[in-house]
Amino acid sequence: xxxxxxxxxxxxxxxxxxxxxxxxxxxxxxxxxxxxxxxxxxxxxxxxxxxxxxxxxxxxxxxxxxxxxxxxxxxxxxxxxxxxxxxxxxxxxxxxxxxxxxxxxxxxxxxxxxxxxxxxxxxxxxxxxxxxxxxxxxxx
Numbered sequence: 001x002x003x004x005x006x007x008x009x010x011x012x013x014x015x016x017x018x019x020x021x022x023x024x025x026x027x028x029x030x031x032x033x034x035x036x037x038x039x040x041x042x043x044x045x046x047x048x049x050x051x052x053x054x055x056x057x058x059x060x061x062x063x064x065x066x067x068x069x070x071x072x073x074x075x076x077x078x079x080x081x082x083x084x085x086x087x088x089x090x091x092x093x094x095x096x097x098x099x100x101x102x103x104x105x106x107x108x109x110x111x112x113x114x115x116x117x118x119x120x121x122x123x124x125x126x127x128x129x130x131x132x133x134x135x136x137x138x139x140x
Contacts (some may be wrong), residue, residue: 001086002039003122005060010034010123011133013075015065023139026090026119027064033088034121041123065136074098075132084108085124092116099126 003010012030035042043056067075070088079085091117097103107115116126123128 001037002043003059003123007125008060008123009126009129010038010058010060010062010120010121011129012062012064012119013067013072013133013136014064014119014139015069015072015117016070020097021119025095029094030088030090030119030121031062033070034062034123037088038086038123064139065133066139067136069117072120075120075122076117079122079124082124082128085128086124088121089117090119090121092118 012027012050014026025077041058043059045056046054048054076087076089078096079087091107093110094103095118097106
């Protein structure tokens with residue numbers, strides 16, 4: 001997917017029961033993964049008036065929203081067959097692993113119905129993302 005801030009919206013939805021530290025971890029992991037998978041999401045590097053370097057940041061706002069845990073799975077399922085929406089699910093299983101190898105082993109032996117989502121990132125057409133997330137509260 002090639003991100004266009006005039007057409008697309010991106011958001012993160014976090015399980016409202018997740019403790020703050022784990023919520024920040026989930027948001028960070030999804031953000032890094034977005035940067036890997038989505039072309040044109042991050043703008044060019046900048047410099048201040050006095051020449052200080054500032055790396056590029058995301059082109060659009062990135063709201064972090066709260067939802068019940070079961071709604072995260074519903075979002076994932078609703079978006080699964082929509083080629084216009086990119087989803088980045090993040091699981092409790094991933095958060096519980098100490099290494100990436102452990103994560104790979106554990107996720108490969110788990111059925112997706114039994115993988116608890118703690119957060120999901122969504123990028124897609126503004127109207128579609130708003131329809132899916134417009135009623136959710138902002139994380140504060």
